[in-house]
Amino acid sequence: MSAKVPFESREKIPFKTETRQILNILIHSLYSEREVFIRELISNASDALTRMQFELLTNRDVLDADAEAGIWVSGDPQAKTLTIRDNGIGMDAQEMAENLGTIAHSGARAFIEAAAEQPGAISDIIGQFGVGFYSAFMAAESIEVVSRSYHPGGTAARWVAQDEETFSIQPAEKADRGTIIVIHLKEDAQEFAQEDRLREIIRKHSDFIPHPIFLGSSTEPVNQQSAIWRKQPSTLKNEDYTNFYRQFTLDHQEPLLKLHLTVDAPVQMYALLYVPQSPERSIFSPRKDEGVKLYARKVLIQEYSKDLLPAYLRFVDGVVDSEDLPLNVARESVQSNRVMAQLKRVITNKLVDALNTLGKEQPEKYAQFWKVYSRYIKEGIATDPEALVPLTPLLRFQTAKNPTGWTSLEEYTSASPSHQDKIYYLLGDNERLLASSPHLEGFKAQGTDVLLMADPLDSFVLLKLEQFDGKQLVNAAQADAPVQTVDQPEPEPETSLGEEQRSQMLERIRSVLGDRIADVRATDRLVESPARLVDADGAMKPEIQRVYRLLNQEMDAPKKVLEVNLRHPLIQRLALTAAENTVTPLVIEQLYENALLLEGSVTDPAKMIARIQDLMTAALENSHDQ
Ligand code: ADP
Ligand code: MG
Numbered sequence: 193m194s195a196k197v198p199f200e201s202r203e204k205i206p207f208k209t210e211t212r213q214i215l216n217i218l219i220h221s222l223y224s225e226r227e228v229f230i231r232e233l234i235s236n237a238s239d240a241l242t243r244m245q246f247e248l249l250t251n252r253d254v255l256d257a258d259a260e261a262g263i264w265v266s267g268d269p270q271a272k273t274l275t276i277r278d279n280g281i282g283m284d285a286q287e288m289a290e291n292l293g294t295i296a297h298s299g300a301r302a303f304i305e306a307a308a309e310q311p312g313a314i315s316d317i318i319g320q321f322g323v324g325f326y327s328a329f330m331a332a333e334s335i336e337v338v339s340r341s342y343h344p345g346g347t348a349a350r351w352v353a354q355d356e357e358t359f360s361i362q363p364a365e366k367a368d369r370g371t372i373i374v375i376h377l378k379e380d381a382q383e384f385a386q387e388d389r390l391r392e393i394i395r396k397h398s399d400f401i402p403h404p405i406f407l408g409s410s411t412e413p414v415n416q417q418s419a420i421w422r423k424q425p426s427t428l429k430n431e432d433y434t435n436f437y438r439q440f441t442l443d444h445q446e447p448l449l450k451l452h453l454t455v456d457a458p459v460q461m462y463a464l465l466y467v468p469q470s471p472e473r474s475i476f477s478p479r480k481d482e483g484v485k486l487y488a489r490k491v492l493i494q495e496y497s498k499d500l501l502p503a504y505l506r507f508v509d510g511v512v513d514s515e516d517l518p519l520n521v522a523r524e525s526v527q528s529n530r531v532m533a534q535l536k537r538v539i540t541n542k543l544v545d546a547l548n549t550l551g552k553e554q555p556e557k558y559a560q561f562w563k564v565y566s567r568y569i570k571e572g573i574a575t576d577p578e579a580l581v582p583l584t585p586l587l588r589f590q591t592a593k594n595p596t597g598w599t600s601l602e603e604y605t606s607a608s609p610s611h612q613d614k615i616y617y618l619l620g621d622n623e624r625l626l627a628s629s630p631h632l633e634g635f636k637a638q639g640t641d642v643l644l645m646a647d648p649l650d651s652f653v654l655l656k657l658e659q660f661d662g663k664q665l666v667n668a669a670q671a672d673a674p675v676q677t678v679d680q681p682e683p684e685p686e687t688s689l690g691e692e693q694r695s696q697m698l699e700r701i702r703s704v705l706g707d708r709i710a711d712v713r714a715t716d717r718l719v720e721s722p723a724r725l726v727d728a729d730g731a732m733k734p735e736i737q738r739v740y741r742l743l744n745q746e747m748d749a750p751k752k753v754l755e756v757n758l759r760h761p762l763i764q765r766l767a768l769t770a771a772e773n774t775v776t777p778l779v780i781e782q783l784y785e786n787a788l789l790l791e792g793s794v795t796d797p798a799k800m801i802a803r804i805q806d807l808m809t810a811a812l813e814n815s816h817d818q
Contacts, residue, residue: 204358205289210304211326215356217307218329229327230265230384231397233276233373236325237263238401240280240371242492244342247281249491254342255282255369263405265394267385272377274331274384279370282341285349285361292325292337292351292359328373329356331381338364339371400439402490419490421464421511425452437466441509442478445469448561451510451546459534465510465543470564482506488517500536504572504579505543507565512539544582551586551600559598562588567649574652584660587653589617589643592635595627601660604641609674615660616668617643619651619734621792629790630721631669637719638673651738667734669726672717689758689767697767701754704780710751718757725752725787752791754784775810778803 207215241261247254256279264277283291328335334355340348348366353359366372375384383389387408394405394414404413420428420436437447449467465484483496483506490513500512516531551558569586572579588598604615616635620626623646635642645654658665689697694714701712710728718724727734731750756763762783769776782803785795 204360206358207353207356210301212356213304214326215329217304218326219356221330226327226330226381227384227393228397229330230274230276230390230393232324232327234263234265234394234398234401234405237276237278237280237371238403240278240282241403243281244279244369245491246493247342253344255340255344255346256342259369261403263401263403265390265405266408267387267390269382269385272382272385274375274377274390275372276375277370277372279368282370283339283349284341284343284346285363287341288337288339288349288351289361328375331375331377331384333376333378335376336374337371338366338374340366340369342369397439400436402492419462419487419511419513421452421462421513422454422490424454428452433464436464440511441466441468443468448557448564449546449550451543453539453542455538459531459538460515461535461538462513463510463539463542465508465512465539467507467561467565468509469560471507471568479509484509485511486517487511487513489513489515493517499532500539501543502536502540502572502576502579504568504576504583505540507568508543541582544586547586551588555598559588562598566647570647570649570653573656574649580656584657587657589645589650590623590627591644592618592627592632592642594641595623595644599643604643605661605663608641609639612640612674613663614666614671614674615643615663616640616666616671616673617645617654618668619645619654619738622646625790625792629669630718630724630787631726633719633721634717635668635673638675640673642668648738648742651735651742654735655739669734689764693767694758696771697763698756700766700771700776701756701780701783704777705754705784708751709754709784711753713753713755714758715755716758718755718760720760721757721790722760722762723754723756723783723787725791726755728753754787756783775807778807778810782807 206212241263244254245261248257259279262279264275266275267273268275335353337351338348339351340346348364349361350364351359351361377384384393391407391414394407398405399416400420401415402417402419404417405415406412407414420432433450433452434446437443437450446469447466448469451463451465453461453463453465455461455463479496481496483494483498484500485492486494486497486500497512498506501508512535514531514535517529547558547561550561566588569583572583573587585600585602588600589604590596591599591604601615608615618626618629618631620629623644626644626646632642645651654665698712698714702709705712709725715724728751731737732740737750758764762779766776766779766783782800785800785803788795
């Protein structure tokens with residue numbers, strides 16, 4: 193803050209424009225769940241206490257060093273006020289001017305934008321969005337804050353906002369550390385002076401705040417407070433976990449997966465981890481970064497710890513709490529701590545196990561997970577050498593036999609016949625094209641399944657994944673289907689074409705397509721299709737070609753070999769057609785173009801349409817002659 197706010201004056205200081213905009217929206221909104229402002233004020237009090245605890249780890253030279261942390265909430269129906277007090281870190285006058293006079297955090301701007309975009313949905317926005325301190329204006333006529341910082345030499349100050357336009361700051365009397373917020377309630381907000389109503393609101397929205405909340409003159413906390421992750425899983429109901437999750441994340445959906453760990457060896461740890469239904473943090477989410485909350489003996493050490501999980505699990509949210517971490521770990525030195533490495537290993541293994549179990553026991557839910565998070569798992573395999581083995585069982589693919597479902601490598605191998613010692617895959621850009629690719633024909637004829645890999649990330653996975661369960665992964669475009677040894681039907685006669693006709697035809701194709709192809713040859717791997725394109729021997733592996741292409745590397749696509757099916761009527765016709773027939777080059781061009789299309793290659797549609805029209809004309813002329 194460069195411009196010093198004249199906080200000592202009794203004059204009214206105008207709120208910043210942005211703040212005024214927000215206050216205006218809040219004051220005039222008819223939001224039925226405006227009770228959430230109490231959640232926001234309690235959460236600020238809790239943050240102030242947590243920051244105080246952290247300070248006390250290394251600094252005892254503070255005001256009221258021995259005070260018991262607490263939050264006190266009371267309503268006064270006669271005075272029409274609601275008061276929230278804490279003995280947290282407190283604020284001096286300057287801090288009040290900065291923290292309460294402006295809305296600095298980026299969320300504020302996002303709020304104004306969201307409100308402007310969907311004026312009808314303001315209630316929703318307020319409900320989910322941490323508008324923080326300002327949300328009190330939904331219920332307040334005016335707000336008064338008296339605070340004293342933990343710094344021993346400081347003095348107290350009073351911040352008052354009578355309306356949404358201005359605030360004032362002046363010196364105040366307050367002997368102890370912390371903050372008192374007095375809300376003078378609007379006429380229609382008198383419910384918030386009723387203690388029964390307050391109890392209900394605190395239980396609903398702030399039950400898991402990790403500090404005691406006292407209501408009225410009661411000395412018994414109204415919130416559960418005891419960290420849910422420190423409880424035995426057997427004592428908790430599913431509902432408890434969901435409630436905690438909702439208060440923790442403000443996500444209105446249920447989590448996709450939860451994992452509660454209480455571990456004693458090799459390292460002591462409580463962890464409660466969640467996989468949300470979506471990894472996107474909405475602007476409403478209180479989570480401002482990736483990472484999990486790290487507690488050492490109940491004290492929050494890191495709000496977004498990134499050292500407890502590998503990068504590919506960064507979508508996991510939750511809490512890790514260990515008794516084995518030294519309490520005085522400075523934030524910077526946390527990551528080099530030996531215990532951290534142990535925690536990371538245990539948590540990672542357990543999470544991967546839990547995902548595997550979900551895959552086996554709840555395939556539908558796992559499919560939901562896979563749809564959203566497959567890119568993280570594939571990223572892990574592609575970038576983290578330690579991840580290949582544990583993450584491979586989590587992979588799912590569409591297959592030629594089951595093109596709409598998800599199949600694991602284990603399911604693929606256990607469904608394959610015993611004579612099949614390989615895992616076949618086919619790479620492509622598009623699932624639908626892959627499922628009808630000519631490369632699959634030989635495999636379909638032998639009843640062999642093939643994994644269909646249409647996701648660009650699959651190419652990166654293939655660079656690392658060479659085998660599974662001792663079975664090599666092989667590209668179906670470059671391999672023969674494994675031949676069944678028993679009950680093998682008589683092979684069909686290849687073709688009635690003579691050697692001469694055959695080589696003439698191949699030569700004709702070669703001369704029409706010229707150097708667009710590496711070669712032309714006959715194949716018996718095709719059944720229904722007349723032709724296909726394959727990589728030339730010694731060409732760069734297709735997955736590597738794709739990786740280069742995806743990384744936008746300049747690379748000329750290597751020329752391919754056109755393989756033709758001599759049993760196909762079109763090819764047989766072609767061989768029997770006189771060399772001087774003018775339709776022949778058109779047919780060859782189109783044959784090649786069709787094969788390109790099936791590979792997902794882009795061709796020139798205008799040119800192709802003109803050619804097809806010529807072919808149609810020729811076909812009609814032909815039938816007219818007859
Ligand atoms: P946020 O909590 O997201 O930072 P808020 O609008 O809720 O935003 O609060 C703004 C700031 O005001 C806080 O970051 C904090 O610095 C200060 N603040 C609010 N309430 C308290 C409190 N009870 N004790 C100390 N500081 C507080
Ligand atoms: Mg807040």
